[in-house]
Amino acid sequence: MELLLWRWSTTAQIASAVVIAVFFLVLARSVRRVELRPWVAAWIANLAALCVTITFWFWQPNSPLAFVMLRSGYFFAKTLFVLLLAAGAWRFVRNPLPPRTMRIAMVALAVAAAGAAVVADSISKVGVVQSTVTAAVLGASAVFLLARRVPGAEWLAAGFALRTLLAIAETMAYATQLRPGDGAKYREIGIFLAAHSSFDTGAEWVIALGCVLALYRTIQQELVQSNRELLKAKEVLQELVDRDPLTGLANRRGLPAILRAVFPTGATVFFFDLNDFKEINDSYGHQAGDDCLKGFARALQSCFRPEDHVVRYAGDEFVVVAPAAEPSQLANRLELLSDRLWAMRAEGPEIRFSVGQSYLAAHGEPEAALRAADEAMYRDKANKPRRLRAV
Incomplete structure (x- = not known):
């Protein structure tokens, strides 16, 4: 067995x-x-x-x-x-x-x-x-x-x-x-x-x-x-894609996400455009033009609230989205910006801008608000004389 x-x-x-x-x-x-x-x-x-x-x-x-x-x-x-x-x-x-x-x-x-x-x-x-x-x-x-x-x-x-x-x-x-x-x-x-x-x-x-x-x-x-x-690499790449390398601001690709974020609360939308920027490039060189863009970006960030979103929209155009704020609450921000740019005039060419603003109501149409601010900016630009002054 x-x-x-x-x-x-x-x-x-x-x-x-x-x-x-x-x-x-x-x-x-x-x-x-x-x-x-x-x-x-x-x-x-x-x-x-x-x-x-x-x-x-x-x-x-x-x-x-x-x-x-x-x-x-x-x-x-x-x-x-x-x-x-x-x-x-x-x-x-x-x-x-x-x-x-x-x-x-x-x-x-x-x-x-x-x-x-x-x-x-x-x-x-x-x-x-x-x-x-x-x-x-x-x-x-x-x-x-x-x-x-x-x-x-x-x-x-x-x-x-x-x-x-x-x-x-x-x-x-x-x-x-x-x-x-x-x-x-x-x-x-x-x-x-x-x-x-x-x-x-x-x-x-x-x-x-x-x-x-x-x-x-x-x-x-x-x-x-x-x-x-x-996922981390994707976040880094997304940050690179949505971030302007010159100024460090969010770029146009990042704007839709910002507008979605303020959809429940509403926001004030500002559309900025630098005046006579082409002449700055032609007269002082592209490096001076880049310095003006970076200086304007820093000025926007310092003059608006920490929770406001500053975006380089395209070229010399910038957008600021101020969540849960009406235009009257931010009226002094444009004056602060002008004063700040005036104080920076010793660093290079004088930086002047045109601006338009609109109010995006809660659950409103972001594209309509952005378009209204853009149109207001062009009206403001049309009312300003063209000039370039070296300081």
Whole structure:
């Protein structure tokens, strides 16, 4: 019966190992994530360890050297399996080990496996040694993941913990076989040892699920972070698109959003145009013209309220939208602006302007108010003489 259980259990574990190894190979090829590399290698190593086991049972070598070589290969592949599982979990918290360190670790593992193969000269001793190593490595990894609270690693830690408990039980069961005559007293232990591969298979599926979920959580976090960065970049680009690079004011593209914002409260709309601006450019140069535009923008910002929106509409045209204010409440702002520009005359050409204003009632028509202010500005410009005076 125990032999039948062993055959069934081992067959199930081999089939499971093949499926998991193929799955991780396909997954690694599909998503191409470096985090998967140790886990792919781990499941291949697990499959290799099972192949060594099958070779032993079918070959049944009589040569001590062949037996030592098979034990060494099993120790190496199975220990490599658990170490790579732990290394894969480690990569979610720390940087991977350098390749040189990994090569040294592989050589050390090969030497240790050879030494263990010489010491463990029976199947029971092999079981005790390998189960102890598995319990130590995966148990420490489970504690590490839980202590560091690695996001998305709960299932992986649970799989490690489950496999650790099984490894402890297997160690104790194999240990009973080391004392002559004791193993025969506990038939249940023999049945457990014959069937434990099937239990290991269940734990390994939980570990495989944990690996996938940990990777998925990492990808999800990266996507969320990328989305945040894209939204920030979009805001920056939108700011660049809606912002005039010369004056730093909102430009014409930003005006619709401003008008939508004042739609519930109403606003007073001012439309400004600099007088004789072309002559300033022609007489003093375009740099002087740019300085006049920047100076006029600063003057508007200083003379109107902080909550008022100042917009460079086009060329030498500016718009001010004063929310929740009627024209009578802002009458002195134009006088302040004229005084401010007069005080700035020593910095360059005299800056004069024409202005029109209109009132946008709450829930009114923004385009109509803007058009009315524009028309009023042209009427004001028509009533002013053309002149250019250097100061």
